[in-house]
Amino acid sequence: MSTDDQRPDEPVVPRTRAELRAAREAEAAAASDSLSEDGGVDRDETPPATEPRAVSPAARPTGDVRPTRSTFVPPDADSTTKFAAHSSADYVPPARATSDDAPAAPAKAKAEKKPRPEKAPKPERAPRPEKVPKAEKPATSSDRRFLLALGAVLGILVLVGAGLGVVSLTQGPRITEVQVDPAEAIETSGSRVILTANQSLAAIDESQVTVEPAVPFTLDAAGRGIGIRFTVPLDDDTEYTVNVADAVGAGGGPSATLSTSFSTPPSTIFLLRRDADGNDQIFRTDLTGEKAQPVFAADKINDFRATSSQLVVSVEEDEGSKLLVMDRDGKNPRELTLPGVGYVGAIQVSDRGGLVGYSYSDKKLSDTEGRASVLVTQSLSGDDEPVVTEVGDKEANIFVWQFVPDSAAVLFIDFDGALSLVDRSTDAGVQSLGLATTIQGISRGTYTAIVERLDGSVVELNLADGSEVPLEASTPDYGSAITITPFPGGTLRHVVSRDESGLPIGQAIVRVDEEGAATPLVEVDSTDSILQACASPSGQYAAVVIAPDLADNPYDQMRLPLPENLETHLLDLRTGDEIVALTGFDASWCQTAPQF
DSSP: OOOOOOOOOOOOOOOSHHHHHHHHHHHHHHHHHHHHHHTOOOTTBOOOOOOOOOOOGGGSOOSSOOOOSOOSOOOOTTOOOOOOOOOGGGOOOOOOOOSSSOOOOOOOOOOOOOOOBOOOOOOOOOOOOOOOOOOOOOOOHHHHHHHHHHHHHHHHHHHHHHHHHHHHHHHOOOEEEEEEOHHHHTTSSOOEEEEEESSOBOOOOGGGEEEESOOOEEEEEETTEEEEEESSOOOSSOEEEEEEEEEOBTTOOOOEEEEEEEEOOOOEEEEEEOOTTSOEEEEEEETTSTTOEEEEEESOEEEEEEOSSEEEEEEEETTEEEEEEEETTSOSOEEOOOSSSEEEEEEEEETTTTEEEEEEEESSOOSSSSOOSEEEEEETTOOSOOEEOBSSSSBOBEEEEEEOTTSSEEEEEETTOEEEEEETTSSOOEEEEEEOSEEEEEOTTTOEEEEEOTTSOEEEEETTTOOEEEOOOOBSOOOOEEEEEEETTEEEEEEEEEOTTSOEEEEEEEEEETTOBEEEEEEEETTSEEEEEEEOTTSSEEEEEEEOSGGGOOBOOSSSOOBSOOEEEEEETTTOOEEEEEEOBOOTTSSSOOOO
């Protein structure tokens, strides 16, 4: 047996993980072969790799003892040499290492433990590649199709716009919009038709505009818009055509005729029918009388007036009058505030001014207190307080009054006979127009009143400048008229025929045109009486109120007393033919209630 202390060379200490792993694998393979011969040590048990250390032979285990962690290199697998035991005398300690080359100190001998099975080595991770900046997403076929479609649409729009521009330049201006309210046009004057062109227009003169059937108008044109204002209401159930000739764009180019047409609806009329049993009604009907419908009822209706959108009704009650405003169908009634507790009469409305006016008297009236027949105006909306008309800082007692059509101005005669004008839309104050005995009527659209002076002369008074001219007699001359009601294109005159002794033997309503030609419309004998005559807003029709069989026709007990039996005859003013006779009075075409 050899006693040489032959020890394997110290292995080089691994410095990298890869080198350590390779060393462990080599040691595991060698130890597995060696131990299988000495005692069947599990080949798979490989001691973990550590720093190599020198171990004395005496400390080495013998027999079937599992090796502890060891730093020696086992013999080759095919070697059959067994390690012999050595005495402590044979041990030669290694030389002390100098400071320059100090080897590791020998570890104390420990009993070798069964090595743990080595875990399978983890595969080395491949180095993470550097992030590459995200490249722009290449355009897909759908994106290309969208861009092509968008380009095509834009191109088409450009071509269409250019084409329309070329058409405009070659065809001239065209109408793109028309604004008109035909229902309002037959009720009030001042309605408009507004044409909007497709381009700004050069200046338009009134001579370029025609309206068929003919109707007076004023023109207001600027930019693309042409506004045509009708100074009188239009006929009902009629087609109107408006033409603007030789319209040219502001930038020049060819001219064109702008044309539009619209139709007005058939007329309706409101009438009041009183009942002796206290069931008074206001009803609305067409001009045939076949479609009459009640819209409001009360025990005692004294008077009413109609605007293009509302009804104003005076109702009598024991404590005094109430003034109600409602829709034209009688819905949504509301009460207006009066100046006090009293009575209302002579109701009139200003549609354009949005006002209602009436004569007011206090219920408690004596020689020393109370107001009698003062003129009151207030808003139809009820959002203001009633205003009592004053002359010289004193409330005026009014004998007769009328609203000036298409304005908020009031023409009145006080108890002293002074004729005055006041405009509620301004602060100009009261304008004195001399003395007069009555106001016959005021023409629509002309601002001209027909008044009777103190000397009995009848004049046409220009309310704008105060000038006046005598009213021409008719041809033939039917004598002095009791009432004169102007309408667009002429007047309706109520005349009385008398016998040689001056007693009335008959009455008539005569239509007098602008040239003075007179045509009788309605004639009654001495047994009947004509109470009132008025024309429709456009002068197309007339309503004549007749009290038949006057001797046997008792009066009612209202504050405005009238015969109980009254008839309203509707006539065509253009032909003179009677259309229908209806039961009732106070036609909504009339500016005031009838007086008898």
